Amino acid sequence: MTSPIPAPHSQPPAPRSHLAQVFAQYPIEVMRGEGVWLYARDGRKFLDFYGGHAVAGLGYGHPRWVAALDRQARQMSFQTNALPMSVREHAAARLVKFSGLTLDTVFFINSGAEANENALKLAFKITGRTKAVALEQGWHGRTAAAAAVTWGALEKWYGFPRRPFDVAFTPRDKPAAVDQAIDRDTAAVIVEPVQGVGGAFDVGKPMLEALRRRCDETGALLIFDEVQCGMGRTGAPFGAGYYGVTPDMLTTAKALGNGFPVSALMLSRRVAGQIKYDDMGTTFGGGPLACAAVEAVIEAIESESLLANVRQVSAYLSAHCRVGPVTGVQGAGFLLGLKTSRPAKEVQGALMEKGILAGTSGDPRVLRLLPAYIMNEGHVDQLCDALARIPA
Ligand SMILES: Cc1ncc(COP(=O)(O)O)c(C=O)c1O
Secondary structure (H helix, E strand, C coil), X not given: CCCCCCCHHHCCCCCCCCCCCCCCCCCCCEEEEEECEEEECCCCEEEECCHHHHCCCCCECCHHHHHHHHHHHHHCCCCXXXXXXXXXXXXXXXXXXXXXXXXXXXXXXCCHHHHHHHHHHHHHHHHCCCEEEEECCCCCCCCHHHHHCCCCHHHHCCCCCCCCCEEEEECCCCHXXXXXXXXXXXXXXXXXXXXXXXXXXXXXXXXXXXXXHHHHHHCCEEEEEECCCCCCCCCCCCHHHHHCCCCCEEEECHHHCCCCCCEEEEEXXXXXXXXXXXXXXXXXXXXXXXXXHHHHHHHHHHHCCHHHXXXXXXXXXXXXXXXXXXXXXXXXXXXXXXXXXXXHHHHHHHHHHCCEECECCCCCCEEEECCCCCCCHXXXXXHHHHHHCCCC
């Protein structure tokens, strides 16, 4: 068999950048951030409605977050989970209390995909079944299991020779269809209560309730992927509380560390009661710096009443932004999708020229906004003024 890898003498020339070229990039080289503002190398300044892809919940350089990381780095920068640390215990307890949910066992890992990978693995292990169910347009990550339940991944970029388990997708807006999709072979049902990449689409209470009911009927475990919509982004601590539907497991990441890489898998008592040593593991997960970041984020959200701010400013934004090319608004809190009469990419480009950074999504007619929780109505006025100056 011939190898598809070219022989050394026919290698292409050395690349200009040594970074893997897998990301389309915006024409802005960011040098510094402060609050909701980004400062570029060429002197331009941008109002950031994108938040580093939903990560910078507190904005940039938040004093409480900076101080917590500085303090922890001086005290103890890293230890493994084999050595108990109070900062890790505190972060888990604080996260459970903040969530207001009954998912009171926490496993810290490093990324959204890793959290989903572990949640799915537990569901298969506990139920002994072979199938997962996910929603159309859902996004869950790039690793083998998380990508297997990501809508469209298999056709576009999956890469592995096969999915590790059977997967069925069900429409995101048809609660009546879940009875057929979820059966007694189903180990896990994974859903983003508000889809992020899917266009800031609010899946809604009837759909989440239908999934909960059907999981209870069949014995499947319900996983809420709140990697993007959790940690305050809806204006509630988590989508689970926002909709009043409690899953068996919940994953969260992004704003959890405000930029320090950390994710969490939260388990119900029923699930936690079935895990044992070695079922999961990690080197970096639950490191002291990550845990200090988690505590600082929660402390800032609570002491600065940021959830109330998200709710108030989100309502203001929805009421005022239907101008220029914007025809409608969907989503919740600070995970908003502006429906556009023109391709969202064009609107994004026009906003960038006016000093505003926004995101796109899997829906070519939805501009996605993921601002920091400190964004105020004055900032929203700047966005609306800019949108009004863009032709419909
Ligand atoms: C809902 C959701 N789940 C999972 C992921 C994957 O997270 P990560 O990139 O940290 O692996 C993402 C990333 O965008 C996401 O939006």
